[in-house]
Amino acid sequence: MSGAKRFIYDLGFDQVAAWISSLGEPSYRATQIWQGLYHHFYASPDQFTILSRQLRTRLADEFDFSHLTPAKTLASSDGETVKTLFTLEPHNSIEAVLMRYRERRTICISSQAGCAMGCVFCATGQMGFRRNLSSGEIVEQVMYYARTLASTGERLSNIVIMGMGEPFHNYDATLAAVDLLNDPQGFDFGARRITISTVGLVPAIRRFTAEKRQVNLAVSLHSVDDEQRSALLPVNRKYPLEALRTACLDYVETTHRRITFEWALIDGVNDGPLEAERLARFLKPFRKDHASMCHVNVIPLNPTGKYAGKATTKKKAYQFQAVLEEHGVPCTVRVRRGIDIQAGCGQLAAG
Ligand code: SAH
Ligand code: SF4
Numbered sequence: 001m002s003g004a005k006r007f008i009y010d011l012g013f014d015q016v017a018a019w020i021s022s023l024g025e026p027s028y029r030a031t032q033i034w035q036g037l038y039h040h041f042y043a044s045p046d047q048f049t050i051l052s053r054q055l056r057t058r059l060a061d062e063f064d065f066s067h068l069t070p071a072k073t074l075a076s077s078d079g080e081t082v083k084t085l086f087t088l089e090p091h092n093s094i095e096a097v098l099m100r101y102r103e104r105r106t107i108c109i110s111s112q113a114g115c116a117m118g119c120v121f122c123a124t125g126q127m128g129f130r131r132n133l134s135s136g137e138i139v140e141q142v143m144y145y146a147r148t149l150a151s152t153g154e155r156l157s158n159i160v161i162m163g164m165g166e167p168f169h170n171y172d173a174t175l176a177a178v179d180l181l182n183d184p185q186g187f188d189f190g191a192r193r194i195t196i197s198t199v200g201l202v203p204a205i206r207r208f209t210a211e212k213r214q215v216n217l218a219v220s221l222h223s224v225d226d227e228q229r230s231a232l233l234p235v236n237r238k239y240p241l242e243a244l245r246t247a248c249l250d251y252v253e254t255t256h257r258r259i260t261f262e263w264a265l266i267d268g269v270n271d272g273p274l275e276a277e278r279l280a281r282f283l284k285p286f287r288k289d290h291a292s293m294c295h296v297n298v299i300p301l302n303p304t305g306k307y308a309g310k311a312t313t314k315k316k317a318y319q320f321q322a323v324l325e326e327h328g329v330p331c332t333v334r335v336r337r338g339i340d341i342q343a344g345c346g347q348l349a350a351g
Helices: 013-022 028-038 053-062 123-127 135-150 167-182 202-210 226-232 241-255 273-282 314-326
Strands: 069-075 081-089 092-101 104-108 112-114 129-132 158-161 194-198 216-220 259-265 294-300 331-333
Touching: 013 028, 081 135, 092 112, 092 135, 104 135, 112 167, 129 167, 135 167, 158 167, 167 194, 167 202, 194 202, 202 216, 202 241, 216 241, 241 259, 259 314, 273 314, 294 314, 314 331
Parallel strands: 104 158, 158 194, 194 216, 216 259, 259 294, 294 331
Antiparallel strands: 069 081, 081 092, 092 104, 112 129
8 A cells, every 4th residue: 555655755764774774674774775865866766775674675665755746848949947747646737847958957847736825926836735745755856856867977066946835834844854965974965966945924034044054045026015015915015025025134144154136027017127126125124244145046936827918028127137236236047948848837737
């Protein structure tokens, strides 16, 4: 009965070690299993040929090795962006994206199937909430790509938790996955190469701050007008701009780490020079000792089915950037990639 099995990627090393010890096996067997999973990216028990046949059978009896079934893979026309649709169970799927850019290999992974936050321009928000992913289901997305890249001699360089779902609405599982990926005896992926993007759940930002993690934090801002932000991002009614800004400032002051703000440029809505001026004023407190402790990523809106807003023009995107930079706020215009396979931000609407 596969339903009764534990999912191998949900386990920490200590749990594997406890299982090995309960079988009366020597403790180094746990290390071998761990290395098989996180150094060799084995995907099934029979690949663990270093173990006895008997132990491999126990492994197969006790654990599921996969919750995600790749159901569809789409490559962008330039071949540099590949999106994979994974089936979780018959009515739920998630998507993850691999982006190759120069020497970088970045994956964008999901934290939930669907999302409860209801941001009006987001395809995931439009489909509603389905369920949380477990930490292992978040980790399995990473292992899938680690394995794929290893087969061509490539390595993963960055992970962004910016796919489907609100990671801070699934805080424990998301951070447990991060801890697992960090494990020096395991995948050993540095926290500084991981970014979590949140819609702005203030209590979770405060918790994250207190934990003083090395993980990068990005906050989806999109507007500095409470009325407009509430219309775009309903969660703003609960955590309005002033509370959000204070939490972000506390984060910067406590951790001495830069914070990223995301801004989807919507034609005629939030893409003009006046909005850029207002944003620069809003971000003024983030200047410390003549350096900006924040960074803005602007991205032209990607079209989605249930939102009428249009993308800004390239020209206006660069004007927006110029205004921010005049005010000393570093700003990057995110290149739109993967649009032809609906792999842009917010377009990860599966099933
Ligand atoms: N829930 C998290 C992370 C997933 S969304 C968050 O909201 O931050 C990742 C990013 O894509 C967010 O900045 C989100 O606002 C943005 N996004 C959503 N829909 C988009 C769209 N249609 N065009 C451009 N960006 C979009
Ligand atoms: Fe959820 Fe982020 Fe989409 Fe908002 S933008 S609905 S928080 S995934």
